Amino acid sequence: MALDQETLNQLLETVRRYVDERLIPLEEEVARNDAIPDEVSAEMRELGLYGLSIPEEYGGLGLTLEEECLTMFELGRTSPVFRSLIGTNVGIGSQGIVIDGTEEQKQRYLPELASGELVGSFCLTEPDAGSDAVSVRTSAKRDGNGYVLNGTKRFITNSIKAGVLTVMARTDPDNKGSGGVSSFLVDAKSDGITVGPPYQKMGQQGSHVADIFFEDVKVPADAIIGGVEGQGFKTAMKVLERGRVHLSSVCVGLSERLILEAVSYASERKQFGEPIAGFQLIQAMLADSRTESYAARCMTLDAARKYDAGEKVPMEAACCKYYASEMVGRVADRAVQIHGGAGYVSDYPVERFYRDVRLFRIYEGTSQIQQLVIAKNMLRQYAATQ
Amino acid sequence: MKVLVPVKRVIDYNVKVRVKADQTGVELANVKMSMNPFDEISVEAALRMKEAGQASEVVAVSLGVQQCQETIRTALAMGADRGIHVLHDGELEPLAVAKMLKAIVDKEEPGLVILGKQAIDDDCNQTGQMLAALLGWAQGTFISRLEVGDGELKATREVDGGLETVALKTPAIVTTDLRLNEPRYASLPNIMKAKKKPIDQMSPADLGVDPAPRLETLKVVEPDKREAGVIVADVTELVDKLRNEAKVI
Ligand SMILES: Cc1cc2nc3c(=O)[nH]c(=O)nc-3n(C[C@H](O)[C@H](O)[C@H](O)COP(=O)(O)OP(=O)(O)OC[C@H]3O[C@@H](n4cnc5c(N)ncnc54)[C@H](O)[C@@H]3O)c2cc1C
Numbered sequence: 064m065a066l067d068q069e070t071l072n073q074l075l076e077t078v079r080r081y082v083d084e085r086l087i088p089l090e091e092e093v094a095r096n097d098a099i100p101d102e103v104s105a106e107m108r109e110l111g112l113y114g115l116s117i118p119e120e121y122g123g124l125g126l127t128l129e130e131e132c133l134t135m136f137e138l139g140r141t142s143p144v145f146r147s148l149i150g151t152n153v154g155i156g157s158q159g160i161v162i163d164g165t166e167e168q169k170q171r172y173l174p175e176l177a178s179g180e181l182v183g184s185f186c187l188t189e190p191d192a193g194s195d196a197v198s199v200r201t202s203a204k205r206d207g208n209g210y211v212l213n214g215t216k217r218f219i220t221n222s223i224k225a226g227v228l229t230v231m232a233r234t235d236p237d238n239k240g241s242g243g244v245s246s247f248l249v250d251a252k253s254d255g256i257t258v259g260p261p262y263q264k265m266g267q268q269g270s271h272v273a274d275i276f277f278e279d280v281k282v283p284a285d286a287i288i289g290g291v292e293g294q295g296f297k298t299a300m301k302v303l304e305r306g307r308v309h310l311s312s313v314c315v316g317l318s319e320r321l322i323l324e325a326v327s328y329a330s331e332r333k334q335f336g337e338p339i340a341g342f343q344l345i346q347a348m349l350a351d352s353r354t355e356s357y358a359a360r361c362m363t364l365d366a367a368r369k370y371d372a373g374e375k376v377p378m379e380a381a382c383c384k385y386y387a388s389e390m391v392g393r394v395a396d397r398a399v400q401i402h403g404g405a406g407y408v409s410d411y412p413v414e415r416f417y418r419d420v421r422l423f424r425i426y427e428g429t430s431q432i433q434q435l436v437i438a439k440n441m442l443r444q445y446a447a448t449q
Numbered sequence: 450m451k452v453l454v455p456v457k458r459v460i461d462y463n464v465k466v467r468v469k470a471d472q473t474g475v476e477l478a479n480v481k482m483s484m485n486p487f488d489e490i491s492v493e494a495a496l497r498m499k500e501a502g503q504a505s506e507v508v509a510v511s512l513g514v515q516q517c518q519e520t521i522r523t524a525l526a527m528g529a530d531r532g533i534h535v536l537h538d539g540e541l542e543p544l545a546v547a548k549m550l551k552a553i554v555d556k557e558e559p560g561l562v563i564l565g566k567q568a569i570d571d572d573c574n575q576t577g578q579m580l581a582a583l584l585g586w587a588q589g590t591f592i593s594r595l596e597v598g599d600g601e602l603k604a605t606r607e608v609d610g611g612l613e614t615v616a617l618k619t620p621a622i623v624t625t626d627l628r629l630n631e632p633r634y635a636s637l638p639n640i641m642k643a644k645k646k647p648i649d650q651m652s653p654a655d656l657g658v659d660p661a662p663r664l665e666t667l668k669v670v671e672p673d674k675r676e677a678g679v680i681v682a683d684v685t686e687l688v689d690k691l692r693n694e695a696k697v698i
Contacts, residue, residue, distance in 0.1 A: 067644065069519060073526060074640050076483075081634050111637035124637055 086141040093269040114177030121173035129367040132312035139316015144269035156183025163289040184225035186216040203232035212280040241296035246288040255280035266418030307380040311387035318356040325398040359387040378440035385433035388423035450560030452495040456488040458520040459570040472668040487565025489632040525643035526635035532648035545660040547579035552656035566624040577624035587617040593628040
């Protein structure tokens with residue numbers, strides 16, 4: 064259900080205010096302590112942020128993807144770790160259930176995911192299956208009425224807090240392709256699951272990523288998303304299609320913040336007797352950042368609207384993710400440049416953002432993988448016309 | 450007890466207000482508007498009473514242009530139960546507002562009306578006091594603490610000399626000061642639900658009030674620019690300047 068303009072405005076205004084008044088002042092502390100205070104996660108639950116994308120009948124807000132992106136433009140204006148906290152519940156950790164889950168699975172998991180009582184994680188990547196996600200080796204062997212899972216999942220966001228895991232595992236050992244993979248909903252407390260220590264990362268301190276080890280983990284047969292074997296990779300790709308548009312909007316939001324930091328610093332900082340914002344070489348950097356950020360915003364909204372209209376947008380989603388993540392990298396780089404030495408030290412937030420945004424070009428499909436997806440779709444479309 | 454909370458639509462507190470070129474008022478076109486911050490505190494106070502079982506219903510009232518409904522919706526999203534909107538396009542002075550609020554109070558019969566101590570646009574600081582006088586009710590203004598008892602309220606007022614606590618027989622009027630509470634953020638689900646809560650619309654005529662202004666605004670101008678200060682070397686120089694230049698001692 065699409066919201067009326069007034070309600071949407073009020074929703075966005077509330078998130079904007081929360082970001083300005085609460086989250087931006089906390090950014091530095093969160094990075095320093097590598098932790099988001101519990102009271103902030105409680106507030107974010109209270110606000111309803113965990114349930115943005117979950118349908119209303121399961122306790123969420125049921126926003127369209129366009130509305131979700133508009134919300135992320137706002138939440139994106141602060142440290143991306145706040146987004147990451149709710150990100151798996153809004154995106155990759157819940158959407159498998161929303162898109163392909165059975166009614167029982169929806170009723171069982173979605174209300175608690177929407178309220179944030181339960182945290183969901185998405186477990187696709189493995190030590191030997193990164194970009195080549197089709198090659199997942201985690202095995203799910205039939206065992207009586209259920210399955211037994213064995214394998215390792217790498218770099219799983221929010222795994223330390225997670226209550227339910229969406230795990231892509233191979234149910235058909237003879238099928239090495241995508242058709243041999245199924246998605247399982249696994250209780251993170253199940254016997255045989257251990258979560259490794261959080262990795263030390265380049266940026267995004269306050270958000271945690273760790274490996275998950277599955278050792279003879281028993282799951283019931285009805286844990287397969289949608290109840291049918293062999294659909295798991297398809298589910299994962301559908302989740303990522305939506306997730307890529309979502310991530311693009313986070314990149315846009317952060318680029319807008321970086322631009323604001325750059326413009327305000329350039330207007331204050333004086334050299335050669337005038338604010339550096341008066342120099343055309345600085346203005347060129349500002350203008351390039353603004354232009355690219357605006358382009359990414361437009362692309363993201365366009366892809367989101369198409370998605371909401373029921374179109375399949377794997378190519379558009381890849382275009383957005385590719386462009387927006389590379390864009391925010393360039394914008395962060397220019398913001399550091401405009402700050403000069405002050406941009407290299409941690410007294411200004413651009414130094415932190417510069418490290419934070421590096422991740423966007425890597426996860427949920429690297430830039431190279433997006434290029435491959437875009438080209439594959441282009442060639443397929445062309446072939447279809449021949 | 451029913452609690453009535455008047456909420457005013459004002460220029461957002463983050464906006465830098467600009468005077469119109471013709472000096473007839475301030476620029477409102479394309480300017481972000483939101484609820485008067487003191488009124489948010491009033492709504493919060495009413496909601497806390499409701500959550501503590503001390504209030505049965507919280508009614509938000511706004512007077513003015515059609516968009517005042519957005520301000521009422523904000524109160525509804527925070528948790529108020531229903532809204533009343535008195536539609537009026539022209540200027541409204543505190544006395545007209547107080548008279549219309551009185552008419553609404555006569556109809557609604559609340560046990561308590563919680564107003565902001567002032568609105569950040571014109572800073573009049575009159576409506577609550579006028580309403581108390583029109584109703585003949587007890588009033589506690591600029592409160593930083595509110596204790597609700599049976600038929601009685603204890604309101605702590607922020608006065609020049611410190612804090613003064615007064616006991617008020619209900620029904621009563623209180624006006625809120627900054628330190629009373631920190632207003633909540635409306636949750637996103639409640640923002641969506643607020644759309645379904647009722648807002649009654651009426652006109653000043655329905656309330657039997659003539660809202661025509663009694664005052665005429667001659668002109669509105671920007672405050673004088675503050676001039677840069679000077680740094681003095683020591684106390685002797687300061688005293689010398691105060692005595693001989695500023696001639697204040
Ligand atoms: C902080 C963080 C959080 C993460 N969260 C999650 C999560 O929650 N869930 C999850 O499942 N995964 C998660 N990941 C994993 C992430 O999605 C992968 O790291 C990513 O997909 C890349 O895989 P890889 O690291 O194995 O790199 P590789 O696939 O080994 O890639 C190495 C390089 O080779 C390039 N490359 C690979 N194949 C090709 C090709 N065919 N053509 C051209 N270039 C190629 C890549 O673009 C890259 O530059 C996370 C990662 C990080 C760092």
